[in-house]
Amino acid sequence: MRKLTENKLVLASHNEGKLVEITELLKLFGKSVISAGDLGFDEPPETENTFEGNARIKAHYAAKTSGIPALSDDSGLQVQALGNAPGVYSADWAETPDGRDFDLAMAKVWDALKQTNAAEPFKARFICVLCIAWPDGHDEIFRGTVEGSIVWPKRGAHGFGYDPIFQPIGLDQTFGEVDPTLKHEMSHRADAFTKLTLGCFGD
Numbered sequence: 001m002r003k004l005t006e007n008k009l010v011l012a013s014h015n016e017g018k019l020v021e022i023t024e025l026l027k028l029f030g031k032s033v034i035s036a037g038d039l040g041f042d043e044p045p046e047t048e049n050t051f052e053g054n055a056r057i058k059a060h061y062a063a064k065t066s067g068i069p070a071l072s073d074d075s076g077l078q079v080q081a082l083g084n085a086p087g088v089y090s091a092d093w094a095e096t097p098d099g100r101d102f103d104l105a106m107a108k109v110w111d112a113l114k115q116t117n118a119a120e121p122f123k124a125r126f127i128c129v130l131c132i133a134w135p136d137g138h139d140e141i142f143r144g145t146v147e148g149s150i151v152w153p154k155r156g157a158h159g160f161g162y163d164p165i166f167q168p169i170g171l172d173q174t175f176g177e178v179d180p181t182l183k184h185e186m187s188h189r190a191d192a193f194t195k196l197t198l199g200c201f202g203d
């Protein structure tokens with residue numbers, strides 16, 4: 001596995017919630033990051049139907065355009081009773097003509113669940129795939145998960161996206177209610193980051 005020896009990297013994401021979480025996690029390893037948005041890069045179309053495929057598209061585009069290593073995050077929510085939807089389309093479920101609306105996306109998840117015969121707990125998981133790509137075309141991929149269930153009505157104002165309706169196993173609070181430090185310790189992103197740091201940081 002290739003090591004990340006550079007101390008500076010581009011974060012290939014325009015999602016504010018992810019940028020905040022990833023910058024915090026990377027600071028712990030002495031890595032400074034600049035976001036693709038701050039560099040004026042566009043968002044390449046996510047045309048693949050897997051988290052890995054879309055993570056690769058974003059990281060390779062930012063690495064080639066900037067000339068330094070780039071890190072991308074492709075993530076989403078899988079709800080078991082919905083056949084793992086919204087999955088790679090998690091951000092799309094929030095699209096409106098005026099931008100993304102996650103209250104709407106969470107209501108869509110609940111409406112879809114009500115139309116199934118599923119019984120509680122409504123099992124769900126968050127998935128996070130991180131890709132580090134180098135300008136020469138090499139990449140490394142890491143997948144992290146956190147298991148839990150969908151709750152309704154939504155609870156809490158921390159985090160982003162679907163956090164207020166996701167309750168991880170072992171807690172009676174949603175990711176929207178818990179202190180962000182706790183989310184950072186146990187989330188799908190934390191799991192993928194642990195794998196990335198074990199693989200690509202250090203000797």
Ligand code: IMP
Pocket residue numbers: 015046073074075076077088090091126159160161162163175187189
């Ligand atoms: P993408 O990876 O940019 O295609 O979008 C992933 C989408 O999944 C985000 O816009 C969120 O809706 C959702 N998502 C990913 N990670 C989280 C998380 O930690 N909390 C809540 N929602 C998330």
